[in-house]
Amino acid sequence: MNISFFASRWSPYIAGAFVGVLAVLSVLVTTVILDKPKYIGASTTFVRAVGFVEQVVSSEHVAENAYFMSKKIKVDWQMLFVVGIFAGSLISSRMGKTAKIEMVPPIWRERFGPSIVVRGVGAFIGGIILMFGARMAGGCPSGHGMSGNMQLAVSGLLALGFFLLGAIITARIVYGSGGRSWNK
Amino acid sequence: MEQIIGLITGIIFGFLLQKGEVLRFERQVGFMLLKDMTIIKFMLTAVIVGMIGIYTCHSLGLIALSVKATQVAAIVIGGLLFGIGWAIAGYCPGTSVGALAEGRIHAIWAILGMLVGAAAYAEIYPYLENSVLSWGSYGKITLPQLLGVPAWPIIVAFAAFGVGFFVWAEKKGL
Numbered sequence: 001m002n003i004s005f006f007a008s009r010w011s012p013y014i015a016g017a018f019v020g021v022l023a024v025l026s027v028l029v030t031t032v033i034l035d036k037p038k039y040i041g042a043s044t045t046f047v048r049a050v051g052f053v054e055q056v057v058s059s060e061h062v063a064e065n066a067y068f069m070s071k072k073i074k075v076d077w078q079m080l081f082v083v084g085i086f087a088g089s090l091i092s093s094r095m096g097k098t099a100k101i102e103m104v105p106p107i108w109r110e111r112f113g114p115s116i117v118v119r120g121v122g123a124f125i126g127g128i129i130l131m132f133g134a135r136m137a138g139g140c141p142s143g144h145g146m147s148g149n150m151q152l153a154v155s156g157l158l159a160l161g162f163f164l165l166g167a168i169i170t171a172r173i174v175y176g177s178g179g180r181s182w183n184k
Numbered sequence: 185m186e187q188i189i190g191l192i193t194g195i196i197f198g199f200l201l202q203k204g205e206v207l208r209f210e211r212q213v214g215f216m217l218l219k220d221m222t223i224i225k226f227m228l229t230a231v232i233v234g235m236i237g238i239y240t241c242h243s244l245g246l247i248a249l250s251v252k253a254t255q256v257a258a259i260v261i262g263g264l265l266f267g268i269g270w271a272i273a274g275y276c277p278g279t280s281v282g283a284l285a286e287g288r289i290h291a292i293w294a295i296l297g298m299l300v301g302a303a304a305y306a307e308i309y310p311y312l313e314n315s316v317l318s319w320g321s322y323g324k325i326t327l328p329q330l331l332g333v334p335a336w337p338i339i340v341a342f343a344a345f346g347v348g349f350f351v352w353a354e355k356k357g358l
Contacts, residue, residue: 086198130276135262170216
């Protein structure tokens with residue numbers, strides 16, 4: 001069981017178990033220091049980030065929008081948490097020497113060819129649909145899938161079930177059986 | 185202070201996501217095609233460890249829960265939409281930024297799409313508030329409340345399911 005920082009990979013069970021411990025410690029530490037529990041989540045940050053962008057164009061529009069009002073456009077715990085994910089992945093991939101420049105992933109290339117533009121348009125449209133869905137559902141695999149289920153929330157289990165159902169059906173339609181490129 | 189704690193927590197989380205290889209498009213879509221269970225092994229282990237820890241701390245009165253409301257229609261429709269977009273993008277919100285950091289440049293298009301999706305939702309939200317979001321609304325309920333049983337039997341059942349799943353996945357080499 002290699003858990004060196006320089007290892008190229010850790011077992012998903014080991015890395016996952018550490019995430020479970022991290023999630024609990026996060027709630028404990030924030031309860032003590034901030035007096036409010038912070039459960040892991042990511043998708044609300046995209047609402048706040050685009051709120052900041054829209055404020056540059058029209059701060060009135062953002063101020064009048066009920067959804068932006070309810071989420072409050074601010075640089076909070078979760079926004080820095082998401083920035084941290086970027087930094088943590090950067091550190092880990094450099095230490096483990098697993099960083100790899102990739103413009104089009106293999107499974108995609110097998111189905112749609114090597115075009116960077118086609119992949120870009122696909123990823124962009126996918127991003128729009130998934131975030132719209134995540135906000136309607138009230139969370140993503142972090143907030144609902146992990147934090148929700150850790151708390152035995154009915155919403156978390158329901159959301160995770162439909163995330164996986166939608167993804168499995170769509171992947172079958174979009175990628176077919178996925179060919180041979182799925183591994184690596 | 186709040187931001188510093190968030191940043192440190194995020195760095196550790198991103199480090200673990202990267203080491204577990206769950207940031208990769210191939211792992212995420214590989215699971216959706218039912219050929220690679222890496223992301224489920226990772227997530228299920230995290231959830232089982234997390235629920236034991238959360239409920240231990242909760243029963244000791246150390247922490248409060250923060251449960252999201254169960255709005256059945258919004259979760260079913262939003263959940264399916266999320267799944268559709270997730271399969272096409274190959275990333276979810278948390279993994280997209282980590283994937284970009286490990287060199288998967290194409291994650292940037294997914295991230296930009298997510299920002300547009302968030303903006304679109306904010307515009308449409310006023311029309312959803314009294315329709316979809318209010319259909320099948322049960323408030324902030326947990327499985328123990330719904331089933332009328334204590335938390336621990338449910339946690340044991342979850343853990344047993346998880347171990348069974350792990351044994352199956354390893355036997356199948358997934």
